Amino acid sequence: MDKKKPPAERRQIPKQAISLRVDVDVLEWFKSGGPGYQTRMLKVLRAHVQSERARSSPQSPA
Numbered sequence: 001m002d003k004k005k006p007p008a009e010r011r012q013i014p015k016q017a018i019s020l021r022v023d024v025d026v027l028e029w030f031k032s033g034g035p036g037y038q039t040r041m042l043k044v045l046r047a048h049v050q051s052e053r054a055r056s057s058p059q060s061p062a
Helices: 024-031 037-056
Strands: none
């Protein structure tokens, strides 16, 4: 989420609390970047979802 934008301009997506088991080295790597590691993890997951959606969507003829 872009913290520089006013609250009214931020995209509000509902969140769901989950329990997720990840490898220790992966968690340590994200945490080593400082506060906001969960947000960074979500950005990686979102990028993967968007990539997969684009890959599986029908391609328009050229």
